[in-house]
Amino acid sequence: MLKYQGILSCSGYQNILLILLFLINVTAFAKQPGNPDLIEINAPWIRAPAPFAHALGGFMLLKNLSDIPVTLVQAKAEGFDEVMIHKSISENGMHRMEYVENIVIDPHKELRFEHGSYHIMFMGLHRKIRPGDKVPVTLIFKKGLEKSVLFTVRKPD
Numbered sequence: 001m002l003k004y005q006g007i008l009s010c011s012g013y014q015n016i017l018l019i020l021l022f023l024i025n026v027t028a029f030a031k032q033p034g035n036p037d038l039i040e041i042n043a044p045w046i047r048a049p050a051p052f053a054h055a056l057g058g059f060m061l062l063k064n065l066s067d068i069p070v071t072l073v074q075a076k077a078e079g080f081d082e083v084m085i086h087k088s089i090s091e092n093g094m095h096r097m098e099y100v101e102n103i104v105i106d107p108h109k110e111l112r113f114e115h116g117s118y119h120i121m122f123m124g125l126h127r128k129i130r131p132g133d134k135v136p137v138t139l140i141f142k143k144g145l146e147k148s149v150l151f152t153v154r155k156p157d
């Protein structure tokens with residue numbers, strides 16, 4: 001009993017503390033959520049629908065101003081059957097779109113979502129949307145990071 005107390009009150013206790021501190025640091029690093037303020041979304045817009053269009057493309061410039069990579073995994077918006085991240089691909093004169101599971105944006109890099117490349121696909125409109133409308137969209141990144149932005153509906157330049 002005495003021996004046990006001795007270990008606990010001297011080096012043993014300190015070691016436990018050190019190990020705990022170490023674990024807390026490791027956990028904090030692994031779960032580092034990033035800072036949504038360090039993700040910048042420039043000029044988000046949705047292509048105004050042509051008559052009878054049921055899928056619309058959304059575009060933006062996404063900047064990662066932070067010191068860690070951020071991974072976009074999903075986009076969400078009310079008023080559509082489904083919202084997905086897509087990439088347009090041209091191969092041998094054929095155009096197609098691919099579902100993108102995630103996109104990593106390295107620290108201090110930017111990624112342009114534009115016609116013929118990455119875009120957000122809004123499918124199955126529940127109501128009419130017109131040029132000038134604002135559509136709230138939540139961009140979801142890994143590690144629980146979220147960014148809400150208003151996309152403006154407009155005709156292409």
Ligand SMILES: [Cu+2]
Pocket residue numbers: 086087097119120121
């Ligand atoms: Cu698409």
